[in-house]
Amino acid sequence: MPPTLGQNQYGKAETRVLRVTREGAVHRLRDLNVSVALSGDLAEVHLAGSNAAVLPTDTMKNTVYAFAREHGIASPEAFGALLARHFVASGPAIRRARVRVEEYAWERVPTTGEKAHSFVRAGNGTRTAQVTCDGGECETLSGLTGVTLLNTTDSEFRGYLKDRFTTLPETGDRVLATDVTAVWRHAAEPADWDGSHAVARGHLLAAFAGTYSRSLQQTLFAMGSAVIDNLPGIDEIRLSLPNKHHFLVDLEPFGMRNEGPDGAVYIAADRPYGLIEATVLREGAEARIPVDLTNT
Numbered sequence: 001m002p003p004t005l006g007q008n009q010y011g012k013a014e015t016r017v018l019r020v021t022r023e024g025a026v027h028r029l030r031d032l033n034v035s036v037a038l039s040g041d042l043a044e045v046h047l048a049g050s051n052a053a054v055l056p057t058d059t060m061k062n063t064v065y066a067f068a069r070e071h072g073i074a075s076p077e078a079f080g081a082l083l084a085r086h087f088v089a090s091g092p093a094i095r096r097a098r099v100r101v102e103e104y105a106w107e108r109v110p111t112t113g114e115k116a117h118s119f120v121r122a123g124n125g126t127r128t129a130q131v132t133c134d135g136g137e138c139e140t141l142s143g144l145t146g147v148t149l150l151n152t153t154d155s156e157f158r159g160y161l162k163d164r165f166t167t168l169p170e171t172g173d174r175v176l177a178t179d180v181t182a183v184w185r186h187a188a189e190p191a192d193w194d195g196s197h198a199v200a201r202g203h204l205l206a207a208f209a210g211t212y213s214r215s216l217q218q219t220l221f222a223m224g225s226a227v228i229d230n231l232p233g234i235d236e237i238r239l240s241l242p243n244k245h246h247f248l249v250d251l252e253p254f255g256m257r258n259e260g261p262d263g264a265v266y267i268a269a270d271r272p273y274g275l276i277e278a279t280v281l282r283e284g285a286e287a288r289i290p291v292d293l294t295n296t
């Protein structure tokens, strides 16, 4: 029996687009990285070498730039939806279009006078969005990645299972640090995507800061719950939290005690790291965010 074709998709990955909007001397910008993936009835392309159903990926790239000029970029979600709706209708063979967007944030450099055209790249993570259109049905996911958080106290880890390979000492006071990747699903589309994202982000940060942590797992659930509890339009959130370990340095060889009310010195470990991942759902909601979406 000859081999058969399995799941396939194609598209243009990582089209970088900067949209500048000018209102006199006051400029605004949106800086995106857009990845398109189309799938459908594309067997003949792979099996017979017919390109009749293939919209070139080069055209997809051009469409991203042309849409940015023509429609502007209101938000990553709105721009992703414009593109996904366009591409899903691009040819009879295409059944599904998925558009992933990363947004790089810029802050204004404060300047004197009327001019407002200088920006500094904000270093607090990347906003993400994904719009998938299956025929006429579109679903939007929002999210963020690379938001680094750290608590210098209010974190303990003890009472865990121990076997003959366990060496980890129990601790009632440790550093808790992570790089947040989160993806959330909207049951109802917000009127203001940027506002909704800022509120969700704020609740994630506040819950990390405000939770007395007995484990990163517990903190994760508190962060996800804060979003579900405070944003009625969000039904599901998935979080991927690496445990960025900070171990107390052994300073005893130098006759020094490395703890006390005046602080301590930690090794900021790189690898390996714990990886804590979970989905938090509104009661009765369906789990639809793919488990590995937060890892790609």
Ligand SMILES: O=c1[nH]c(=O)c2[nH]c(=O)[nH]c2[nH]1
Pocket: 157, 168, 214, 215, 216, 217, 243, 274
């Ligand atoms: O918050 C934690 N959760 C774990 O599952 C775990 N495992 C571990 O070694 N340290 C930690 N910390």
